[in-house]
Amino acid sequence: MKYVFIIAGILLIVLSIAAGLIWVERRLLSVWQDRLGPNRVGPFGLGQVVADTIKLFFKEDWVPPFSDRPVFVLAPGILMITILLTFAVVPFGPDFYVFDSNIGILFFLGNSSLGVYSIVLGGWASNNKYSLIGAMRASAQMLTYEVFMGLSLMGVVMMADSFSFCKIVEAQKGGWFFIPQFIGFIVFFIAGIAETHRLPFDIPEAEGELIAGYHSEYSGMKFGMFFVGEYLGITLISALVSTLFFGGWLGPSFLPPVFWFLFKTFFFICVFILLRASLPRPRYDQLMELGWKILLPLSLLNLLVTGAILIFLK
Amino acid sequence: MISILRSMWLTFLHVFHKTETVEYPEVKPYLPPRYRGRIILTRDAEKKERCVACYLCAAACPVDCISLQATEDEQGRRYPEFFRINFSRCIFCGFCEEACPTYAIQLIPDFEMAEYDRQNMVYEKKHLLISGEGKYTGYNFYKIAGVEIGVKGKGEGENEEKPVDIKELLP
Numbered sequence: 001m002k003y004v005f006i007i008a009g010i011l012l013i014v015l016s017i018a019a020g021l022i023w024v025e026r027r028l029l030s031v032w033q034d035r036l037g038p039n040r041v042g043p044f045g046l047g048q049v050v051a052d053t054i055k056l057f058f059k060e061d062w063v064p065p066f067s068d069r070p071v072f073v074l075a076p077g078i079l080m081i082t083i084l085l086t087f088a089v090v091p092f093g094p095d096f097y098v099f100d101s102n103i104g105i106l107f108f109l110g111n112s113s114l115g116v117y118s119i120v121l122g123g124w125a126s127n128n129k130y131s132l133i134g135a136m137r138a139s140a141q142m143l144t145y146e147v148f149m150g151l152s153l154m155g156v157v158m159m160a161d162s163f164s165f166c167k168i169v170e171a172q173k174g175g176w177f178f179i180p181q182f183i184g185f186i187v188f189f190i191a192g193i194a195e196t197h198r199l200p201f202d203i204p205e206a207e208g209e210l211i212a213g214y215h216s217e218y219s220g221m222k223f224g225m226f227f228v229g230e231y232l233g234i235t236l237i238s239a240l241v242s243t244l245f246f247g248g249w250l251g252p253s254f255l256p257p258v259f260w261f262l263f264k265t266f267f268f269i270c271v272f273i274l275l276r277a278s279l280p281r282p283r284y285d286q287l288m289e290l291g292w293k294i295l296l297p298l299s300l301l302n303l304l305v306t307g308a309i310l311i312f313l314k
Numbered sequence: 315m316i317s318i319l320r321s322m323w324l325t326f327l328h329v330f331h332k333t334e335t336v337e338y339p340e341v342k343p344y345l346p347p348r349y350r351g352r353i354i355l356t357r358d359a360e361k362k363e364r365c366v367a368c369y370l371c372a373a374a375c376p377v378d379c380i381s382l383q384a385t386e387d388e389q390g391r392r393y394p395e396f397f398r399i400n401f402s403r404c405i406f407c408g409f410c411e412e413a414c415p416t417y418a419i420q421l422i423p424d425f426e427m428a429e430y431d432r433q434n435m436v437y438e439k440k441h442l443l444i445s446g447e448g449k450y451t452g453y454n455f456y457k458i459a460g461v462e463i464g465v466k467g468k469g470e471g472e473n474e475e476k477p478v479d480i481k482e483l484l485p
Contacts, residue, residue: 032328036335278325279318 007098013262014087017269018231023048025231025273032277056227061220068125075122076218076225082115083232090239091166093249093258104165105157108240109150112195115233116142119197119204122226123214134213137284138204141194144291148299149191155184155306156244169248178245183302185245187295189268192241194287196233198272200279203287238268345423347449350408352424353399355439356417356448363443364418364455367394371410371419379403380410391456391463397442401427402435416455420448 023038023046030037041047063069086108088098101107116139123135157163159180160171168177178185194201205213215226242248242264251260282290336343345351358364367384383395410419429435447453456465458472469476 030333032325034328034331034334036333036337274322274326278322 003098006096009096010087010092010098011084013092014084014232014235015228017235017265018228019049019053021231021234021269022052022227024269025276028270028273029277032274053224056221056224059220061222064126064128064217066127067217068127071121071125072217073222075118075125076215076222076229077118078121079115079118079229080225080232082111082118083229083236086111086236087239089165090236090243091169091248092261093256096249096258097166100164100166102162102164104168105153105163109146109153112142112149113146115195116146118229119214122218126214126217128217130210130212131214131216134204134206134210134216137206138197138214141197141201141203141287141291144288145191145194145295148187148291148296149195151296151299151303152184152187152191153244154303155181158306158310165243165248169243169250172247172250176245176247176250181245181302181306183298184306185241187299187302188244189237189241190290190295192237193272193275194291196230196237198230198234199276200281201287202281203284206281208281234269234272235265238265238272241268345425347423349423349425350406350411350421352401352422352427353404353406353410353437353442354420354422354448355397355443356420356450357443357445358454358456359447359452360454361445362391363393364416365394365397366392366416366418366455366460367397368392368415370413370415374409374413376407376409377403377405389463390461394439397439399437399442400435401437402432417448417450417453420450422448 026048027037027039027045029035037045038048039045041051063072089101089104089107091097091100119138119142120135123131123133123138126132156168156177159177160168162168162171171177197204204210205215207213210216215223218226239261242261246264247260248264249257249261251257251263356364367382369382369384372378372380372382379400380398381400382397384392385395386392406421408421411421414420427435454465456463456471459474460471462468
């Protein structure tokens with residue numbers, strides 16, 4: 001019975017954060033662009049979330065006749081499922097997690113690799129040139145960044161001596177990992193942005209070039225799932241950054257641990273949105289160059305140095 | 315790398331900037347007195363219609379949105395029988411105001427004239443005619459010049475000279 005409550009609680013928190021981000025992102029972007037943003041529906045425009053959700057539900061859920069129907073319907077679900085499954089291993093508090101897997105990080109990496117399928121299949125099943133180009137870009141980008149996303153976490157794994165998120169958080173009681181693993185943190189954060197294909201790495205969507213990339217043909221709640229999936233991805237990467245590098249639920253004890261975790265997560269969500277507000281989209285070859293020529297050697301170097309120091313200290 | 319962080323920081327500093335947004339229905343923007351908005355027909359100080367139905371506004375209108383019909387009262391004063399402006403066509407260029415010899419037609423600082431029905435955009439004379447003088451007060455065309463219609467005698471206007479006696483030889 002306790003697990004049902006925990007699962008329901010985590011789902012509630014995660015999905016309401018993801019839905020609330022619709023409003024948060026628009027308001028924050030407008031603050032950084034000297035505008036006001038949506039402030040008409042309800043207090044501070046908070047009703048915008050409800051209004052947008054109702055709008056998405058009542059839109060025509062149209063499947064184009066030229067599409068590959070079963071795959072087209074399946075694709076947005078894969079994205080949601082892989083991201084929501086990953087939240088199962090993220091510890092929201094000392095006793096507030098669905099299960100503590102001893103391969104937690106591998107579980108996350110595997111799920112995020114599966115997430116690529118959602119976009120590739122969605123772009124492929126749309127049977128549309130722009131969607132296909134978007135899907136191709138997405139797959140190349142996400143595979144590239146997957147490589148050193150995993151490598152950048154290995155430093156943390158070596159320091160904590162475990163793949164389990166709970167053990168990693170407990171290992172940070174002496175000091176958060178973002179100081180010894182600063183390069184790992186930077187590389188993981190950049191890879192995380194690319195993995196959720198958020199701006200400035202929104203090359204798969206690139207509305208200036210590809211209309212909306214892989215989800216051009218999607219409408220109604222199927223588009224809504226891609227949309228919320230993107231926000232879920234942001235939440236996930238922010239949660240993981242705060243768990244792996246900023247001590248997760250650790251914090252001064254005058255507030256409950258869950259609060260510290262959510263506070264750190266929200267901070268990184270804001271950084272994601274700030275990135276969107278300030279940076280232009282790189283060219284495709286620049287993205288690949290950054291990945292293979294700079295970030296991959298950097299994460300390998302980080303791995304090497306961390307390993308050497310750990311052996312030296314033993 | 316430095317430039318990326320710098321641009322993020324500069325974007326963040328916009329938190330402390332003033333917002334540019336004017337929340338329109340609650341906060342009305344300032345419109346200068348010579349703003350070209352809704353068109354009105356004005357009256358002179360004696361509350362008589364200024365319009366003399368000369369058709370110059372209709373001729374000047376580049377989109378042909380003004381239509382009117384001239385008529386005369388028993389004193390010989392010309393006035394429009396009907397005066398119709400189709401605001402769904404009007405481009406608010408102000409040419410009619412420039413063309414008007416009697417300051418009758420004027421554009422005022424008001425633009426809130428949206429309608430759900432296109433037909434309601436057609437304003438008749440009763441909608442256009444106001445009771446005051448509009449932007450230019452104290453001007454009465456018939457007192458300056460023009461024909462005799464009971465406002466002034468012939469040649470007694472402000473800028474008028476007495477009529478020349480064509481049978482007189484003196485210069």
